[in-house]
Amino acid sequence: MDASKPAIEIKGLYKLYGHSPQTALDTLRDDPSATGAPGHFVALRNINLSIEPGKICVIMGLSGSGKSTLLRCINRLVDPTGGRILIGGREITGAGKKELRQIRSNSIGMVFQHFALLPHMSVVDNVAFGLRIAGMPRKERRAKASKALELVGLKDLDNRKPSSLSGGMRQRVGLARALVMDTPILLMDEPFSALDPLIREEMQQELLRLQATLNKTIVFVTHDPNEAATLGDRIAILLKGEVVQEGSPMDIVLSPANDYVRNFVKGIDVFKVLTAGQVMEADAGFQAAEWKKQDVVKVGADDLIAPYLDRLSSNSGPLAVVRNDGSFAGLVTGASLLKALAANISPPNRKPQSAAVAGTSGGKGMAEAMQRAV
Numbered sequence: 445m446d447a448s449k450p451a452i453e454i455k456g457l458y459k460l461y462g463h464s465p466q467t468a469l470d471t472l473r474d475d476p477s478a479t480g481a482p483g484h485f486v487a488l489r490n491i492n493l494s495i496e497p498g499k500i501c502v503i504m505g506l507s508g509s510g511k512s513t514l515l516r517c518i519n520r521l522v523d524p525t526g527g528r529i530l531i532g533g534r535e536i537t538g539a540g541k542k543e544l545r546q547i548r549s550n551s552i553g554m555v556f557q558h559f560a561l562l563p564h565m566s567v568v569d570n571v572a573f574g575l576r577i578a579g580m581p582r583k584e585r586r587a588k589a590s591k592a593l594e595l596v597g598l599k600d601l602d603n604r605k606p607s608s609l610s611g612g613m614r615q616r617v618g619l620a621r622a623l624v625m626d627t628p629i630l631l632m633d634e635p636f637s638a639l640d641p642l643i644r645e646e647m648q649q650e651l652l653r654l655q656a657t658l659n660k661t662i663v664f665v666t667h668d669p670n671e672a673a674t675l676g677d678r679i680a681i682l683l684k685g686e687v688v689q690e691g692s693p694m695d696i697v698l699s700p701a702n703d704y705v706r707n708f709v710k711g712i713d714v715f716k717v718l719t720a721g722q723v724m725e726a727d728a729g730f731q732a733a734e735w736k737k738q739d740v741v742k743v744g745a746d747d748l749i750a751p752y753l754d755r756l757s758s759n760s761g762p763l764a765v766v767r768n769d770g771s772f773a774g775l776v777t778g779a780s781l782l783k784a785l786a787a788n789i790s791p792p793n794r795k796p797q798s799a800a801v802a803g804t805s806g807g808k809g810m811a812e813a814m815q816r817a818v
């Protein structure tokens with residue numbers, strides 16, 4: 445794969461279901477104002493997305509909005525009706541069977557929602573299954589699979605049968621099975637949605653821990669806004685087969701494009717997205733020379749503020765916000781945090797102002813966040 449190109453580029457992608465989708469697509473493309481194609485179901489409509497290498501892109505949307513269809517177009521488990529998909533600059537939309545098989549085993553791994561483990565096979569053989577199909581000898585593939593199991597925290601369980609594992613453990617096996625193929629891209633379709641909330645959060649942290657060293661390009665489908673905010677470098681929100689907003693979790697939480705997105709993100713804990721740069725005071729009366737001397741904790745402008753809430757609420761000193769070039773950007777104190785939050789609260793008699801935190805109408809979320817902050 446060419447590392448200078450986006451890992452995945454989706455250009456003008458359409459998927460129509462019906463008796464003659466191609467003809468229906470031509471008609472639809474000729475008339476941009478058309479709401480649909482008669483006799484056909486438009487599952488995806490003019491999707492354009494570019495996903496950078498090493499990033500996690502979350503696809504979020506209501507049931508039936510086209511998330512799985514979009515994900516499955518990326519590895520061509522679903523064939524698009526129109527548009528192009530490029531993987532590392534290489535067009536896969538027209539790839540033949542042999543080339544597709546090669547791309548799937550070398551470039552794109554997939555983790556399914558319901559584990560999809562083979563019940564009669566041991567855990568290690570389940571994980572090694574893709575390597576077996578690729579023709580790797582037994583000893584070698586089992587050694588690799590054992591390593592992948594260790595990576596996901598399942599050491600010494602190689603010979604167990606899937607039925608003897610808990611849901612969380614089975615999902616780890618599913619993850620190991622995708623990781624063992626060592627593909628630069630991972631597609632994950634609601635992989636944690638069958639898990640109970642605590643295990644689910646544990647798996648999210650596990651994925652982030654793995655991602656810190658593996659640096660894969662991940663496309664992750666979820667219904668859950670908090671999961672999206674925890675995992676996503678970018679989030680794309682689908683509605684009826686169209687992307688209604690794409691941006692960083694912060695953009696989406698703080699500036700939802702419309703009511704659909706607003707409803708989706710109102711449950712997101714604002715501290716999952718709020719960064720030091722947004723709640724600092726730039727003119728805190730601190731000279732660059734002084735802050736360097738002081739015993740202050742330094743944070744990056746893009747660092748989340750959440751890990752420092754205890755420190756800020758116990759008046760244990762300010763945080764110095766440092767730019768990428770190492771220069772001083774501003775100071776976060778309990779007061780600056782409250783000021784930034786308060787500027788964006790919209791109780792019935794107060795309109796949000798624009799301040800360090802860009803305009804949000806998430807009054808309730810912000811008010812709750814503020815209560816927790818004080």
Ligand SMILES: Nc1ncnc2c1ncn2[C@@H]1O[C@H](COP(=O)(O)OP(=O)(O)OP(=O)(O)O)[C@@H](O)[C@H]1O
Nearest residue numbers: 461485487505506507508509510511512513514667
């Ligand atoms: N083979 C098919 N024939 C006709 N319609 C289909 C087919 N496959 C999917 N669809 C329709 O396409 C739409 C999008 O389906 P998709 O599975 O992508 O939704 P989703 O966003 O993943 O939903 P969920 O959150 O429930 O998994 C749905 O309305 C579905 O009924």
Ligand SMILES: [Mg+2]
Nearest residue numbers: 511512513633
């Ligand atoms: Mg789905």
